[in-house]
Amino acid sequence: MFGLIGHLTNLEHAQSVAGRLGYTEYGNQGLDFWCSAPPLVVDHFQVTSVTGQVIEGKYFESCFLPEMLVNRRIKAAIRKILNAMALAQKNNVNITALGGFSSIIFEEFNLKNNKQVRNVSLEFNNFTTGNTHTAYIICRQLEQASKKLGIDLSKSTVAVCGATGDIGSAVCRWLNETTDIKELLLIARNQDRLQKLRSELNQGQILGLEEALPKADIIVWVASMPKGVKINAETLKKPCLVIDGGYPKNLGTQIQHPDIHVLKGGIVEHSLDIDWKIMDLVSMDVPSRQMFACFAEAVLLEFEQWYTSFSWGRNQITVSKMKQIGEASIKHGFNPLLKW
Known part of the structure; x- marks a missing residue:
């Protein structure tokens, strides 16, 4: 049992x-x-x-x-x-x-x-x-949903918000080792952990939230939403795939635009x-x-x-x-x- x-x-x-x-x-x-x-x-x-x-x-x-x-x-x-x-x-x-x-x-x-x-x-x-299973499913959602939307991963920039967390770091490792993406953007609060992750991956650009999100074709959100933070859909790329791996999942109500596709991350x-x-x-x-x-x-x-x-x-x-x-x-x- x-x-x-x-x-x-x-x-x-x-x-x-x-x-x-x-x-x-x-x-x-x-x-x-x-x-x-x-x-x-x-x-x-x-x-x-x-x-x-x-x-x-x-x-x-x-x-x-x-x-x-x-x-x-x-x-x-x-x-x-x-x-x-x-x-x-x-x-x-x-x-x-x-x-x-x-x-x-x-x-x-x-x-x-x-x-x-x-x-x-x-x-x-x-x-x-x-x-481990959550991180795997988010990665498979990223790969399958991007293909469904016609987003070419080899030409795409992926931003991982919460990159130094358990799930976020696993997603970064998967993208680094198994997926051919153009660029990886690393977003998190703890700069020391970000630098350590960047060294481990030997790739990835460390950016703040406001600078990173408009550059991303795909956003993987695996962090808690900071109090008072709002995401302006108009600043995001079109099309854009957003994978909401947080709990509770609230990005779908916050980001509403026909060319921004919010997927409930980590669901099977x-x-x-x-x-x-x-x-x-x-x-x-x-x-x-x-x-x-x-x-x-x-x-x-x-x-x-x-x-x-x-x-x-x-x-x-x-x-x-x-x-x-x-x-x-x-x-x-x-x-x-x-x-x-």
């Missing part, structure tokens, strides 16, 4: 879907209540591979909300993720993916030093961030229906088929019985690992989302 640890996008979203999760008493509660709410098992389902293999999974709602970080309820956020991991382990799950902010919180606050959660000693080998479509409710709660267009690629990584690891933290640590994703999980993804019937 595999597990998925996730969270809802904000307090309003959590309140609106509480009843559908079976917890109506949560619906009219404020942030303080959600800070103290325990993790919950809210879905138990099966996934069938195109090979005919059938596996079971459980979804664990961490009850973490992004407002906990904004409002400096850091200790509550940390407690949420650790408690959800402990709950997954107590449910005898072989491998569990940390979705959304779960993996970010784990890395940023060094939660590997918090192995003991009450009576549970966490086995970190049973958890994965899912970032399964070839067969899945009878679950969790993807409906996060408003997937086809909730019985579509899911976050990080969640799909746990599915693939269960199918292949690769019970290990396939994606773990900061900036450890290699192109060979992306190809490995990519082969499993194709084998079991997952396809990159290519609809905008």
Whole structure:
């Protein structure tokens, strides 16, 4: 059995879907209540591979909300993720993916030093961030969508916003090693990390956001949106492909122009229906088929019985690992989302 640890996008979203999760008493509660709410098992389902293999999974709602970080309820956020991991382990799950902010919180606050959660000693080998599969899917979306739009990669400039993050750096490595692009633009806040990545790749131009975006034929956005930042569609190239790999995905509403195509990055479509409710709660267009690629990584690891933290640590994703999980993804019937 595999597990998925996730969270809802904000307090309003959590309140609106509480009843559908079976917890109506949560619906009219404020942030303080959600800070103290325990993790919950809210879905138990099966996934069938195109090979005919059938596996079971459980979804664990961490009850973490992004407002906990904004409002400096850091200790509550940390407690949420650790408690959800402990709950997954107590449910005898072989491998569990940390979705959304779960993996970010784990890395940023060094939660590997918090192995003991009450009576549970966490086995970190049973958890994965899912970032390797997410990075692979974003790269395949870039390659396939650009071809669909008639954008010649060999003549294209690609800007990666969030280039020094786990997913962003993996995308840069893939583009550097496997794809013939004209130019790579690296965008991130930390200049030291940018210089280190630039040295590793031996290519790429380091630019600020406002300077880089108008130069790009393709924009891969794998960073949180800085507060107050707006992207002016008129300054972007036409046509332009934008792959929104953030969470929540909001570039599609911010950038609206007939020649700018915003693709929901890091989303896969399964070839067969899945009878679950969790993807409906996060408003997937086809909730019985579509899911976050990080969640799909746990599915693939269960199918292949690769019970290990396939994606773990900061900036450890290699192109060979992306190809490995990519082969499993194709084998079991997952396809990159290519609809905008």
